[in-house]
Amino acid sequence: MKDKIGIVGAGLVGSLLAVILKKKGFQVQVFEKRSDPRKSSVDAGRSINLALSHRGIQPLKLAGVYETIAPFLIPMKGRMMHDETGKLTFQPYGKEGQFINSVSRAQLNQLLIESAEEAGVEVLFDHKCVDIDFDSNIISFENESSFNCDLIVGTDGAFSAVRKKLQFTDRFNFSQHYIEHGYKELCINPKNGEFGLEPNYLHIWPRGNFMLIALPNNDKTFTCTLFFPFEGSPSFEELTGKAEVEAFFTKYFRDAKTHMPDITDQYFNNPTSSLITTKCEPWHKNRTILLGDAAHAIVPFYGQGMNSGFEDVRLFIEMAESENWDWKKVLPDYSAKRKKDADAISELALYNFIEMRDHVGDPNFLKRKKLEAQIQERYPKEWIPLYSMVTFSNMPYSEALRLGKIQKKIMDDVLENEASEINLPEIIERFNTLKRGG
């Protein structure tokens, strides 16, 4: 097991993969176009914190780095909704004791890079990939160096240079789609040295076609993100002056605004970024493969971008191990098995934006959540809500999506016939029948 593995991209997925492969005995080099984050500042415009959940935690444990990371996590037990008057409503994410974790992207990335280096991985910064020779497995860099590897892994994110090279090979399917909303990050500073909002929640201000969310950070700040249409009314295009921004936040996010006295400065100083979904197929060519966002970039609304990337790593390693590191077999097998799940989480992430910004404030949606909680309480093993299947299990995303669609259909039917009594055994029987494909 002396294969030389070149990983393009020292982001979250690339550095986690490097740790594991190194510990498995491979020679591992990671090439990163940016400078060492420990010596320079973080990219602007990338999301500052992320939500780590079950699928992401397991691979961190597999790499033996979870213990290092755990102290930096802030549990979030559920959604805390803020209506226009500032009234709060709480929706737990799962059962008692289930939560997701707010974590700083930069901090996590740094810990993973350090873990990789400690394990003996060579991480080469300022190495911008400009070419890949898929026949001879050579990666070329802008600094005119080049490396020959036995396996090349592209973990270089949504705008992957490795994927860009693949795109111009024959019979490579690819799509990139931007949604009509962009986002802007804002900051809530601590108040008298304490969190400005309750820390153990993901705060949401759902407003129909747009929303504001806030996740807690270790320094007792909150990172708020405004997801907002680029055009139309209201939209980024429309808010051109300080007065408009003031009025907008006063109207829609009054309680959040009280925590951001500098809102207009933040609004005009911080960048507006777009949100992309990318899909491609095949993920591999000869001895090169894409993992994480490079293979399947998704919108952030299910909090599964990083988690699905980490799960890619676990599944890739498990398959490689079971196939005795025979890359010629592993690469196509992994892609064939994983592709449908990447497509599923991509679809789920787009759907969850609608749920978060629009439905969570809707009385019908709350009624539905209540019914679902009832079913789950009575049949905890049989009926697991979609959010839990995605967030608190390792069930393939495609299976979660399939079951979620069946659940939705059943609940639509039940809630439509409000007159009739709700018969839980009948519901679960119907679910089990449809689940088996009946």
Place this chain on the structure above:
Amino acid sequence: MKDKIGIVGAGLVGSLLAVILKKKGFQVQVFEKRSDPRKSSVDAGRSINLALSHRGIQPLKLAGVYETIAPFLIPMKGRMMHDETGKLTFQPYGKEGQFINSVSRAQLNQLLIESAEEAGVEVLFDHKCVDIDFDSNIISFENESSFNCDLIVGTDGAFSAVRKKLQFTDRFNFSQHYIEHGYKELCINPKNGEFGLEPNYLHIWPRGNFMLIALPNNDKTFTCTLFFPFEGSPSFEELTGKAEVEAFFTKYFRDAKTHMPDITDQYFNNPTSSLITTKCEPWHKNRTILLGDAAHAIVPFYGQGMNSGFEDVRLFIEMAESENWDWKKVLPDYSAKRKKDADAISELALYNFIEMRDHVGDPNFLKRKKLEAQIQERYPKEWIPLYSMVTFSNMPYSEALRLGKIQKKIMDDVLENEASEINLPEIIERFNTLKRGG
């Protein structure tokens, strides 16, 4: 009207556009990455002949070049189907006197380039576009020259360099999708100095999941194209030796094979090419716009690739003229109006592959065609078959697609109730109601 217009790509669409814009009084330069086709040989692997129909003829007339091209056209009145035993069945394309025209791509391109030069257009060969500055409207070339234009038009085909630059700008949606079939061109030589098959037809050998077609050329040859899966059985992958190729053609294309005694040599000497669909949006950025395949490459099965590209030119010119050549207005207006039609012909082209390779040999399909001919004969103004709307009219493709779907639904219903008598007035009334959105 002294605007300087730079057109990237001297293919069919680019050179036609150049002729018209020059005649309208603009300064026009065309940049082509290939060498002058009059001084070198044509690209291998690109389709040799095309089917010119109504939508393509009109713009040629608008440019004043149709008379020059007409002598080179070979009318094709309909499909001539060949079954496995060599038995022929004829299906006319439209009414008496309606036909499509086989034309050599290379010849047509050369005539258009010559027309452009005669009109005073400067055509610069060996100019490979490597960069576009969308803010300052500068096109840069591999030979290190660069040109500043008032308007840049990308007509550089399915693998457009202009579009490639757009792809890496923010919020540009793009997809490229390859179908599972590829194609290989073969040649039927003249027999005793005459056409080997009846010349005024598009010959089809429909075989379910694959097919062979043949179009006549002016030199009395036929260009055959085998559309065939890359993988599976049978497939390109499977036909590895001469014996397999011999057996395959004997089994499926016996009569065609008698005209190609050198079939195995041709099969192994000629390239196998893939078939791509591309979509993107927006088609424009500032003062740069994409037309033709660069904006919407489609599969060839409706014979509308060139025709839709030429129609792009007509619609673009018409809109520009009506908006007084105000590019800032023309570019977004043209894109907004045309995009849905490009999507529609893209869908129709994929559908027509299934019709050509599979349905045309099916008795049910022939019954349907017969019924449709009956309706059309009685109601020639009200009921125009889908193929005719696409091929013999200027109706927007999206409208043709919409009406075609209504027609299909009606015919499905009528043919399902075989017992009941066919009531033509009832059919046409239902069609008119649905057409109006009823």
